[in-house]
Amino acid sequence: MIQLPDWYDDLLQFESEAKGIILNFSVTINNRHYTFxxxxxxxxxxxxxxxxxxxxxxxxxxxxxxxxxxxxxxxQYLSKL
Structure with missing residues (x-):
């Protein structure tokens, strides 16, 4: 199971695509924590x-x-980990 950060809302999705970057993106995948x-x-x-x-x-x-x-x-990337 992939859990994205709570703060990753529609506005931030739009901004990160427009800017081509999102930093310190912390996720939980199967109870393991990662930052990308x-x-x-x-x-x-x-x-x-x-x-x-x-x-x-x-x-x-x-x-x-x-x-x-x-x-x-x-x-898509996270699901391949």
Whole structure:
């Protein structure tokens, strides 16, 4: 069973798809807790390039790149874990 965060409402779904990102997305799957940072490819490259320029590296152990950051795509990804 996949349990999405309570705060993931319709407005945030719209905003995350438009911005191509949602960070610190905590979910529970079969009583196990996970945290993900979902990006679309364009936003991921932008953020990675910015971090590399500023810091010389990019690190995000929780990154998942989706075609689009939508509820459907998030659930599809989570259901494969």
């Amino acid at each position: 940072n979902f990006y679309d490819p364009v936003r991921f490259v932008q953020d990675a390039n910015h971090e590399i320029t500023d810091n010389g590296y990019f690190q995000d152990k929780n990154a998942v790149i989706l075609e689009k950051v939508t509820k459907k795509n998030i659930i």
